[in-house]
Amino acid sequence: MKYIADTTKFQLTEPTIVTLGKFDGRHRGHQKLLRTMKALKEKTGWSTAIFTFSIAPAAWMKGEPETVITTSMERRRNMEKMDIDYLVEYPFDDQVRHMEPEEFVKDILAGRMKAAAIVVGPDCSFGYKGAGNAELLRKLAGVCGYSLYVIKKEQDEDRHRDISSTYIREELDKGNVAKANELLGEPYAIHGQVVHGNHIGGAVLGFPTANLIPPPIKRLPRYGVYVSRVLVDGRYYGGVTNIGKKPTVEGDNPPGAETFIIGLDRDIYGSTIEVQLLDFIRGEKKFDSLEELKQQISHDKETAVRFFREHPGE
Ligand SMILES: Cc1cc2nc3c(=O)[nH]c(=O)nc-3n(C[C@H](O)[C@H](O)[C@H](O)COP(=O)(O)O)c2cc1C
Numbered sequence: 001m002k003y004i005a006d007t008t009k010f011q012l013t014e015p016t017i018v019t020l021g022k023f024d025g026r027h028r029g030h031q032k033l034l035r036t037m038k039a040l041k042e043k044t045g046w047s048t049a050i051f052t053f054s055i056a057p058a059a060w061m062k063g064e065p066e067t068v069i070t071t072s073m074e075r076r077r078n079m080e081k082m083d084i085d086y087l088v089e090y091p092f093d094d095q096v097r098h099m100e101p102e103e104f105v106k107d108i109l110a111g112r113m114k115a116a117a118i119v120v121g122p123d124c125s126f127g128y129k130g131a132g133n134a135e136l137l138r139k140l141a142g143v144c145g146y147s148l149y150v151i152k153k154e155q156d157e158d159r160h161r162d163i164s165s166t167y168i169r170e171e172l173d174k175g176n177v178a179k180a181n182e183l184l185g186e187p188y189a190i191h192g193q194v195v196h197g198n199h200i201g202g203a204v205l206g207f208p209t210a211n212l213i214p215p216p217i218k219r220l221p222r223y224g225v226y227v228s229r230v231l232v233d234g235r236y237y238g239g240v241t242n243i244g245k246k247p248t249v250e251g252d253n254p255p256g257a258e259t260f261i262i263g264l265d266r267d268i269y270g271s272t273i274e275v276q277l278l279d280f281i282r283g284e285k286k287f288d289s290l291e292e293l294k295q296q297i298s299h300d301k302e303t304a305v306r307f308f309r310e311h312p313g314e
């Protein structure tokens with residue numbers, strides 16, 4: 001996959017099948033859209049290309065954007081897994097923010113992206129104030145020389161609700177990772193490098209933990225304890241993860257993900273790991289003593305062990 005980021009001065013030189021959007025989480029709806037693009041590629045030989053925006057750190061500082069299910073790095077990795085040919089992460093600057101929808105289609109989609117086909121959901125939006133839509137794409141198809149495919153939205157059959165990143169964020173906020181995972185089509189995950197904590201875990205509690213401090217832009221689920229699966233050096237382990245600020249431990253701890261990895265007995269500081277959350281166990285609590293916390297972690301571990309026994313495929 002060719003990754004084009006942090007520049008407005010690029011030009012694709014072969015005909016492409018383009019889609020556009022945020023693709024936060026790359027959920028089942030996004031996957032349907034990407035599969036449609038790949039089927040079209042089989043027929044036409046054109047390359048597949050995604051147009052998206054960088055998640056602007058400056059805007060984040062102003063408190064503007066929402067936190068995201070997948071960081072820019074995680075989104076890139078997801079698109080690589082789907083075998084997409086081009087991922088364009090366009091800077092979200094004032095110029096593009098104020099671009100009229102028609103100009104956006106002509107200059108960027110038909111121009112720089114060289115769209116021979118555009119594939120979108122019925123509610124796609126783009127351009128100044130999000131005023132551009134599928135109808136405008138249809139109107140400009142002839143003059144710009146692309147064909148347009150508008151796909152039907154993938155639904156959550158249980159609740160008759162369209163799958164969207166917003167829906168998944170709502171479920172994460174409730175701690176309902178099992179539902180979020182069903183909508184994502186794969187487990188919600190946190191990637192990162194294992195950092196040092198307070199060294200209470202192993203020495204005092206008897207439960208050493210691999211600590212991740214995700215960037216502030218990362219959407220974390222409801223603070224609490226989850227059954228997890230952890231990828232370390234190409235191997236999966238079962239685990240139990242606390243998401244939160246560990247209120248039992250003094251100080252203003254940054255929101256983190258702390259995992260006791262079952263069956264791992266070595267130092268992994270500095271390693272990059274992936275923690276996938278599989279099921280909610282309980283909310284995070286402030287305990288009166290570390291002894292009480294220790295007992296509770298022991299119960300949590302048993303709950304996780306039971307989960308894996310009852311779900312042997314996980
Ligand atoms: C399964 C599990 C459950 C946890 N639950 C809580 C909790 O409810 N409240 C809390 O304050 N900390 C909780 N923690 C976080 C511990 O306080 C933390 O792992 C411990 O203090 C070690 O931190 P350290 O790695 O910085 O030494 C939990 C940790 C694990 C692994």
Ligand SMILES: Nc1ncnc2c1ncn2[C@@H]1O[C@H](COP(=O)(O)OP(=O)(O)OP(=O)(O)O)[C@@H](O)[C@H]1O
Pocket residue numbers: 020021022023024028029030032033119120121122123124151152153154155162163164165166167
């Ligand atoms: N459930 C779905 N089925 C098919 N296509 C979808 C679905 N959800 C979004 N899309 C399409 O994927 C593209 C990218 O969507 P985008 O990620 O911007 O929106 P979203 O998933 O609805 O997220 P949000 O809730 O943040 O608006 C758009 O063309 C959109 O219409």
